[in-house]
Amino acid sequence: MITFNNVTKTFEDGTKAVDNVSFTVNEGNLVTLIGPSGCGKTTTMKMINKLISITSGKITINGNDIAHEDDVELRRNIGYVIQRIGLLPHMTIEDNVALVPKLKGWKKSEYLKKVDDLLDMVGLEPNIYKKRYPLELSGGQQQRIGVIRALAGEPPIILMDEPFSALDPISREQLQDELKLLQKNIHKTIVFVTHDMDEALKIADEIVVMKEGGIEQIATPSQLLQHPANNFVESFIGEDRAKRAIVSGETRKANAIMQQLPSTLETSNMHVVTQDTAIQEVARVMLLKNTDTIIVTNSTGAPTGLIEKNQLLQELAGIKEEVQ
Amino acid sequence: MEAFQVFLDTILTRQDLILKSTLEHLYLSFLAILIAVGISLPLGIYISKKRKVAEFYIGITAVLQTIPSLALFGFLVPVLGIGAVTALVALIIYALLPILRNTYTGITGVDEGIIEAGEGMGMTKRQILWKIQLPLSLPFMMAGIRTATVLTVGVATLATFVGAGGLGDVIWRGLQSWNNSLVLAGAIPVALMALLFDYILKLVEKKVTPKGINL
Ligand SMILES: Nc1ncnc2c1ncn2[C@@H]1O[C@H](COP(=O)(O)OP(=O)(O)OP(=O)(O)O)[C@@H](O)[C@H]1O
Ligand SMILES: [Mg+2]
Numbered sequence: 001m002i003t004f005n006n007v008t009k010t011f012e013d014g015t016k017a018v019d020n021v022s023f024t025v026n027e028g029n030l031v032t033l034i035g036p037s038g039c040g041k042t043t044t045m046k047m048i049n050k051l052i053s054i055t056s057g058k059i060t061i062n063g064n065d066i067a068h069e070d071d072v073e074l075r076r077n078i079g080y081v082i083q084r085i086g087l088l089p090h091m092t093i094e095d096n097v098a099l100v101p102k103l104k105g106w107k108k109s110e111y112l113k114k115v116d117d118l119l120d121m122v123g124l125e126p127n128i129y130k131k132r133y134p135l136e137l138s139g140g141q142q143q144r145i146g147v148i149r150a151l152a153g154e155p156p157i158i159l160m161d162e163p164f165s166a167l168d169p170i171s172r173e174q175l176q177d178e179l180k181l182l183q184k185n186i187h188k189t190i191v192f193v194t195h196d197m198d199e200a201l202k203i204a205d206e207i208v209v210m211k212e213g214g215i216e217q218i219a220t221p222s223q224l225l226q227h228p229a230n231n232f233v234e235s236f237i238g239e240d241r242a243k244r245a246i247v248s249g250e251t252r253k254a255n256a257i258m259q260q261l262p263s264t265l266e267t268s269n270m271h272v273v274t275q276d277t278a279i280q281e282v283a284r285v286m287l288l289k290n291t292d293t294i295i296v297t298n299s300t301g302a303p304t305g306l307i308e309k310n311q312l313l314q315e316l317a318g319i320k321e322e323v324q
Numbered sequence: 325m326e327a328f329q330v331f332l333d334t335i336l337t338r339q340d341l342i343l344k345s346t347l348e349h350l351y352l353s354f355l356a357i358l359i360a361v362g363i364s365l366p367l368g369i370y371i372s373k374k375r376k377v378a379e380f381y382i383g384i385t386a387v388l389q390t391i392p393s394l395a396l397f398g399f400l401v402p403v404l405g406i407g408a409v410t411a412l413v414a415l416i417i418y419a420l421l422p423i424l425r426n427t428y429t430g431i432t433g434v435d436e437g438i439i440e441a442g443e444g445m446g447m448t449k450r451q452i453l454w455k456i457q458l459p460l461s462l463p464f465m466m467a468g469i470r471t472a473t474v475l476t477v478g479v480a481t482l483a484t485f486v487g488a489g490g491l492g493d494v495i496w497r498g499l500q501s502w503n504n505s506l507v508l509a510g511a512i513p514v515a516l517m518a519l520l521f522d523y524i525l526k527l528v529e530k531k532v533t534p535k536g537i538n539l
Binding site for chain 2: 082086092
């Protein structure tokens, strides 16, 4: 668990890059820091492994103030994927990936196996790539190496600074999936910096939205979509509200969107769905029954509301507000 | 053709002098470079960590280098007297700048991102120096040493004026006696020596350039 307590960073030249920030990354969670360029994401991240010193405030990892930890020891247990990749050009891919395990004194057979496993994981055939030098790889391949290098020492915490920015959309999606799986399976605590809201929504357990060194909102992806804290967050989520529907739609039930039942309405021969039916399912029923209005019932079967076809379409498309 | 015959005769008759002077020349140049490397490499590494004072040190060596070489030998005589030591000191002063500057630019030129990655992975300062900065700046250092060597071999011809011998002796005797063949018999070995060192050091430079950085 990583905790920021009123952390501020002012650089020597007076730039206040991070301003009184507090948040917690729970163990096994993936938290993304997101915000426009220059808002302090990288600075926030680098304070965790002490590459940047804190001006005031406190950061703790599992309750221990990092100010009291030895820099080198701390860093060997925190994987770090640097924004500029930073592979060592004079070392082979194998040596790059094995760097932290070697620093930690692993046996040769252990780290060699680790290198192979990790290369396999990111779809780079070990026998082809491990003896190559970084400059013999494409930008995207280098970025994958940057990612697995941070995993090699099996650190419980991983910091990733825009790790997938140089990848094509397909490999990017693929690595996002891998990362999510990895985090779920081996319970890594990950702090992930990104510019890309889609990426954040896809992989994050929690999203920290930053602006000018401060935090605008901390929320789960669906909370963020449904209840943006202010205009800034809203605009950062983007005009593309379809995104909203994709995530929020999954969790939304018929009773969340139903209208009040007019007391005069005769419901006995109308089609019904129960109140905790997902709205996608409601749409399916409507299409199958070829009806424009459907009745929502509660757990005892009593009618409690209705949904109309147009309204449902708007909900599914995520354009409710504009139409009203 | 006749001039060439005279030249060959000169070499034959003066071969003892030429050989002795060549060895002296080699010895002076080699020792001067060795000591200059011994000073500038550590100093270059040191100042690369103190960028504020670096310009100062490099400035000093740059100023020293602007002193005309003959004048520098002249300045040193009243202080150190005549002899090999004076010649060595002058040569070392000349060789310092290229090595110091190249070491400094080599080390400070290593991409920040690479250093940061090293730090971030938990390498110590020493590990970063030995495993990242030095290997990556080695080609620069070698290039500096190469420049310094060629320079030193040339300037060492002036050692004769402080009584330190070298091929300058041969050239100077030739000039005094209007003997062009003798001048050449001194000058050509200097040129060959410079070319040879340059060539060898170029090979070394290639050899020490880490695989992977010039693909
Ligand atoms: N060493 C430094 N000295 C002075 N100011 C700095 C330094 N490093 C960063 N800054 C400033 O601090 C602010 C935050 O920088 P930071 O690198 O954290 O931004 P970021 O959110 O990661 O941006 P990006 O998305 O472009 O990577 C910026 O205004 C930047 O110019
Ligand atoms: Mg950044």
